[in-house]
Amino acid sequence: MRRAALTLAALALALAPTTAVAQDCPKTTLGDIEDEVMCPVCGTPLGLASEAPQAQDERAYIQQLIDRCKSKDEVKRALVAEYGENVLALPGDEGDDDLGDVLVYVIPALGIVLAAGGIAFAVVRWRRPEAPGRPLAGADGARLDDDMERYDL
Amino acid sequence: MRRVLSPVPIAVICVLGALIALLAYGLAQNEPDRGVDEALARGEREPAPSLELPKLGGGGSASLADYRGQVVVLNFWASWCKPCKDESPLLERWHRRMRDRGGTVLGVDMLDVTGSAQEFIDEYDLTYPMLKDKDGEGLERFGVVQYPETFVIDRQGRIAAVQRGPVDDDFMQRSVAPLLARS
Numbered sequence: 001m002r003r004a005a006l007t008l009a010a011l012a013l014a015l016a017p018t019t020a021v022a023q024d025c026p027k028t029t030l031g032d033i034e035d036e037v038m039c040p041v042c043g044t045p046l047g048l049a050s051e052a053p054q055a056q057d058e059r060a061y062i063q064q065l066i067d068r069c070k071s072k073d074e075v076k077r078a079l080v081a082e083y084g085e086n087v088l089a090l091p092g093d094e095g096d097d098d099l100g101d102v103l104v105y106v107i108p109a110l111g112i113v114l115a116a117g118g119i120a121f122a123v124v125r126w127r128r129p130e131a132p133g134r135p136l137a138g139a140d141g142a143r144l145d146d147d148m149e150r151y152d153l
Numbered sequence: 154m155r156r157v158l159s160p161v162p163i164a165v166i167c168v169l170g171a172l173i174a175l176l177a178y179g180l181a182q183n184e185p186d187r188g189v190d191e192a193l194a195r196g197e198r199e200p201a202p203s204l205e206l207p208k209l210g211g212g213g214s215a216s217l218a219d220y221r222g223q224v225v226v227l228n229f230w231a232s233w234c235k236p237c238k239d240e241s242p243l244l245e246r247w248h249r250r251m252r253d254r255g256g257t258v259l260g261v262d263m264l265d266v267t268g269s270a271q272e273f274i275d276e277y278d279l280t281y282p283m284l285k286d287k288d289g290e291g292l293e294r295f296g297v298v299q300y301p302e303t304f305v306i307d308r309q310g311r312i313a314a315v316q317r318g319p320v321d322d323d324f325m326q327r328s329v330a331p332l333l334a335r336s
Contacts, residue, residue, distance in 0.1 A: 040264045040289065041231075054264065057233040061266045082266050084288025115168075122161045 025069035033062055033075055038089045045089050058083075186296035189304075189312050198311035201227075201304065202294040209262050209270060209283035217259075217306070224256035224332045225306040228320075229292065231265040232273040234300040240319040241277040247325050248281040254333045255308070261286050263297070307332050 031047075039049035039058060049055035061082070065075045079087045091104040136144055192199045204227075205216035217225065228244055230237040248258040258281040262270040267285065274283065286292060295304060298317075305314040305328045314328035 053233040053235070054231065057266060057269060061269070082287060083264055086288055114164075118161060118164055125159070125161070 028066060028070075028072040028075065030059060030063055030066060033066075033072060034059070036072075036089050037062075037076065037079055038087050040083050040087055189296065189315055193312070193315060198307065198309075198313055201306045201310055201312050204261075204284075204291050204294060206261065206284040206286055206291060209260075209267065209274075209285040215282065215284060217310070220257060220259065220306075221310050222255070222308055224251065224308060224329060226251070226256070226258045226325075226329060227261065227295075227304040227306055228258060228301060229261045229263050229286075229295070229297050229303070230301045231263050232269040233265070236319040237301045238273075238277070240301060240321075241273075241279060243320065243322060243325070245277065245279050245281065247329065251329070251333060256329070256333050257281060259284065261291050263292055263300070264289055305329055305332065308335070 034047035035045060037046050037058075038044070039046045039052060039055040041054040042049040042052045046055055046058060058079075062075055062079070065078055070078065076088065135141065189199055201217060203217060205214055205218075207214045217227070226244070226247065228240075230241075244258050244260075251257060260279070260281055260283040262283060263286045265285075270283075270285070273279075284291075291297070295302070301319055303316040303320050303324075304312050307313045313332060314324075316324050316328075
């Protein structure tokens, strides 16, 4: 019994530092960051710039930071220090919350709403049967009848 | 009889027009500035754009104006760029040749990780001054679109030659040596 308790205690001691480090070490992955940062030279999100040497270099740098237990935010901050704010792919990531960041989200949403409204309006009009035209009356009607007879239509 | 278009086609035409205008604007914005090349083709030298950047590895900043009166070989490079590796030993040789004759090579590391750039400098034993263009400011001002690009700037601060791509000894002899001869 005593031996078992000692073994358990030794095991707990052996595991304790690992657990503590694992808890202190913020985990993120390259795949998680790739979609949120740009490859500045390629002009595309890093996730789309697969073969470009600059992208590979940037990935290696991110991986180094991840291996050093940096969190996603810390990695992004380090990337901004190296490449400037243009490296951030998501609007609002810069933290300045300017009007442009809001508009980036609002304008596409507004566009979608307007397009959907336009399509709905067009469909409704297209499906509505056309009202029969009023017969011409008076002099216009007589002239039309004359023309129809003359051209034998 | 005049026929009036319904609002839907008008809206569609407006949206299409706006999209085409946006596309044209985007294309125009991405068009690199080739004013320097055109001026050189006419036999003219344009003043080099102003450029002030932090020194690579810290220690303040430096500007192109600091080198006024010298012949400057302004070389835009990055550590991951293969042709940049090929031309670096030649640039270093020319820098050593130039520095006692009122000239210098000035490297601009573009959109690059500082640690990788420093390794590159150590590997090729580069001694010329280096600046860091972290967000592509210099790139835009000089209309740089490929790696590497080199601008030869005369003692009056005007662009005397451009090489889009790696330099070779022939380019340096032709473009730099005559400027060094004139003091």
